Amino acid sequence: MSDRGFTPNEMMTIAASRALKGDDVCFVGIGAPSAACNVARLTHAPDITLIYESGTIGTAPDVLPLSIGDGELCETAVTTVSVPEMFRYWLQGGRITIGFLGAAQLDRFGNINTTVIGDYDNPKTRLPGGGGAPEIASSAQKIYVTMAQSKRGMVDKIDFYTSFGHGEGGDHRKRIGIDTEGPALLITDLAIWEPDPETKEFTVVSLHPGVSREQVQETCGWTVKFADGVDETPAPTALELKTLRDLKARTEAAHKGAAGSGAKKGSKDG
Amino acid sequence: MSDRGFTPNEMMTIAASRALKGDDVCFVGIGAPSAACNVARLTHAPDITLIYESGTIGTAPDVLPLSIGDGELCETAVTTVSVPEMFRYWLQGGRITIGFLGAAQLDRFGNINTTVIGDYDNPKTRLPGGGGAPEIASSAQKIYVTMAQSKRGMVDKIDFYTSFGHGEGGDHRKRIGIDTEGPALLITDLAIWEPDPETKEFTVVSLHPGVSREQVQETCGWTVKFADGVDETPAPTALELKTLRDLKARTEAAHKGAAGSGAKKGSKDG
Amino acid sequence: MATFMPLKQAVADNLRDGDTAAFEGFTHLIPTAAAHEAIRQGIKDLTLVRMTPDVVYDQMIGMGLAKKLVFSYAGNPGVGLLRRMRDAVENAYPRPIELEEHSHAAMANAYEAGAAGLPCAVFRGYLGAELARVNANIKQVTCPFSGEVLAAVPAVRPDATFIHAQKADRKGNVLIEGIIGIQKEAVLAAKRAVVTVEEVVEDFSDLHPNLTILPHWAITAVSVVPGGAHPSYTHGYYPRDNATYLEWDKIAADRELFRAWMDENVIKATPEDFAARVATLGAV
């Protein structure tokens, strides 16, 4: 923890939570920040609808799930439907306002790779794959991406297009027949980025407290563009921090109890 | 009632019930003889599965439903599913062994019309339409047809092909890409008919007790073919008759009670 | 987001002249009160969609609300034909009506495709069936793997769908149970959806997780109309009023009798009258 009283990861989660509104219907997909969605629900957006691709609609877990199919998601949901219904009626049906995606590799246009590092047929590292991401990326009304910055993750050219962001930029989505907005926000541990209205390249619009432009550039594999007026992200409020930390503490305690042993917080799930 | 102690209609229902086996999965569609299916269930085929297109699977009503969506069908079913699931997973999925169809007009090859009398665009009589029949006719493993004989109903040429039987006969089904068996039995108030193995024309294989060949021909609009050895349908047993009559009496009483007024037994439903 | 409002307002806000509208129910849960409200408001030129148009569609057609009917089985369940619809089809009375006729499988798949946001439904159907000749909205697609030729119909996407359901919770989430029919799909396929319910309960926290519940944000308006499915039934509340279906056969047989009955029982009535109609039927 920095002497500011919060970690970069906490800032990232809280900044992401602030981007969510009470009338949003969020598809919390593979590797997505469950924490951000649930902090939003527990602070300014109590009416937000959280959907996990396991079929739970309108879920309100007291602790963070370790997997997208945890029992508590079902127990606290408004309803739990089958997986085909989830993908057909709810995602493809256009009812998801925000699809939250993580990335192993991300490029400046919001294209995402979670499939392979290296060549597909002869990979250096075989990653888990896309899961719901290819269709979340095209069917959700908007996409928010969160990830911790690194040169390995934020790259000039991704090895595989698991899910399509803005392609080569501009109106590339439209040209291939996608009529949803696509990546609309990138929230990292250092900054908030928005796509340029014309080129669709991610552009830093806000730096987290104490973060310099140089830090952002050093941890990013492409030449970073900054908006004309770059804001400073408001620091987490006491309530936001307490909500996040309480949630994580409850999670830790619950999962220890259930499993009879320490369980680390979910990173990837299936 | 004839002096034989049963009516032609009772004979028809009981003959149809005998054609059903305990491991059959019957789709009891529009205008179909619910009575035959339920008599089978209450006599020799207690394990038979009855499915109504309203979504009730494995139903066991104590009284005959007035419509295919009566509450008792749901209350006594193993499970009740949505209508899209019924048509996709259960009918189209090939799980129905017997589809039971009625007809306003029927031809010698088991083609059925329940759509219009006269020209489609300028009909003499607008009938209810096909409902589930077009796909029951092609997706159920076999089709049984029941109807009371009449020259108006059993015609040389039907006005509209609501559902396809054996078309022009022979391998016509196969030629248009249907791989199910199609009409395999016709049970009327006078006789039992089976398709000729080659031509697929319905052929009388059994006359109900006391019925003559002339009576069959007089009430049929095409020149009737009789099998080489025509049997006599065994008369209803005491158990069969009692089961059918008790079922009808229970039905009458129940529907009077529920509606506060006399309700006639279902003929067509939707 | 579901808003609770009187049925009169829900219909006025959500149904317009010329709309494509579905009042769905599969014998069970037929939204009669909503259809009667549409009749009272004199909505015109509707394209009415329903798998099983029955008495209440006979009433709307007989009152001249419909310019077109998209359907798969039109009958009075347990009784016979729809006489007002026949008069419209056979004699163009009170106005001509265009028919787009499908099979149940096609309609079920078309609603499903509408709910799923697809432009069309693909299924195995209409093999040898003559509807494919008279309905230009029945086409074919070829499976790119097996070469099998499958049927395709356009998705049903109503401007407005009306259904009746057992209950809503205070947030406007809606529970449908028993014979659930095509109602979920009809709501999700529609631009606007109005649900009449028997009652509102505090919350649904005691319900089994896998029941058919429509989240409040998938619905436009909820109106509380006890008995609103009469003469159809609501599983858990009241049985089907079979006598009324039988009676309809006589009423619909005569144009003048029909008008008089509609005046008395629909035009001069209100949604509040439905509660009394089911009061004598007994519980189920």
Next chain:
Amino acid sequence: MATFMPLKQAVADNLRDGDTAAFEGFTHLIPTAAAHEAIRQGIKDLTLVRMTPDVVYDQMIGMGLAKKLVFSYAGNPGVGLLRRMRDAVENAYPRPIELEEHSHAAMANAYEAGAAGLPCAVFRGYLGAELARVNANIKQVTCPFSGEVLAAVPAVRPDATFIHAQKADRKGNVLIEGIIGIQKEAVLAAKRAVVTVEEVVEDFSDLHPNLTILPHWAITAVSVVPGGAHPSYTHGYYPRDNATYLEWDKIAADRELFRAWMDENVIKATPEDFAARVATLGAV
């Protein structure tokens, strides 16, 4: 018609070398006991299908049962990658494995199409996604009404599907509740279906009519295996054993440690051992 039989016999009767087999479960209700029985019986050359292959697929792949994997997300939920699967893909150890990789939407639609008896599934998907380049089983069809180009994938039709469920009644009808995933479709899409259950109850007459129940005649065999989903969970019976998922990350990282663990916990074990594994987890 479902026949009750020991799991050993159910696997022996229904799974053959070279089969396409699905052991489905979506975090919840993973049929671990059935997969372990397949490993013990040394079944070979399987094409394994699953949306979310996790630990138990890592085990089957690591033991060399699979020649091909059809999937959409391969990971250890809440932990990370599947190390035995990586070893097979990256190093062809213990044997090469062919991958047919899809998205979740495609797999869900492909199972649905299998259950629905269709040769292929049609949906809006893979737009701009590179899987369409590397997977020859991703094609396109054009909507004959709108002209929209949609994705098509072949239906999944396993020779054998294995699932775990809460309970059967004496006739062999099976109840699945909670996160129901893709299990109903996986069973209905298969030529043969084996269900392991926690328990058998007299009948299901008290259940709500709209629950997910597979009729006995849609199932081949039912085997009673309490705890049979461990380390996954069974809603209403026992929670997920998160420690075991974490532990797996270490075991699977080393080929020898893996073999030793499999010998001890699978090869020398029986279906009866599962009950003890969940006994200490507490009820849910």
